[in-house]
Amino acid sequence: MTKSTHYKDYFLSHRLVTNELVEKISKDDYDYKPTDTSMSAKELVVHMLTSFYQFISAATKQPPKPLHDEYADVDLSLLAELYTEESVKMIESLSNEDLNEVIDLTAVLGIKLPAEKILNLAIDHEINHKGSLFVYVRGMGHTDLPMFVRK
């Protein structure tokens, strides 16, 4: 198995759970916040989708293409599908050599990191926010929830 196949599988084992949670969020709940100081459900989901896409764009040394109009009405399930598909394409494009390339993230994170470390950080970021999203979806009344990772 190539490294990029490993990372695609690893990413999807979490992202497909994210997308399953997103499908449970009705439009009426897009503004739901579990606490006064939390992001809304919509803000959280958009943050997860766009952050991963920006991380993987940095890892591939490509400027992220604008995939959606942030001021337009969104359907979170469609957005999740779109960002997942585009993110997978970029992971698949990475050779083992690309994964060793040191990427300059000084402007955004104050550090330089090999592309492979960025990819791991991006997946940890996804898992972290998905852990929060589980509480959101539970707060909307759902109790039939998936495992945190898909086998």
Place this chain on the structure above:
Amino acid sequence: MTKSTHYKDYFLSHRLVTNELVEKISKDDYDYKPTDTSMSAKELVVHMLTSFYQFISAATKQPPKPLHDEYADVDLSLLAELYTEESVKMIESLSNEDLNEVIDLTAVLGIKLPAEKILNLAIDHEINHKGSLFVYVRGMGHTDLPMFVRK
């Protein structure tokens, strides 16, 4: 760097954030639940600490020692310190050969996995629940919160 040192650092980059959140939870908030169907804060923290310890015990092929009396009153900060220390010792004990050993988790997870995969799964489990714990701590009124991972 040996693999076990890498995993110790990776584990601590998340566990030390967990412990920072745990320190913010006062005894009055041990029974706090963000939603009706959630675990209480105490249940969640104990689940995180004991699960990681059980995963790493399995990876080292050692039966987990009982580290606390589950029916006694607990101080979650002290418990977090104890489980973190014992878990680190077990990670440090793993050689590269140990990490390749296939471990039979059929009884608990229905699968057999190399020790290294168990360790990765255990850390992902920690990150997932820490993501939930952030919402709990925010729900208790805290807003001065750490980054999801310690650099």
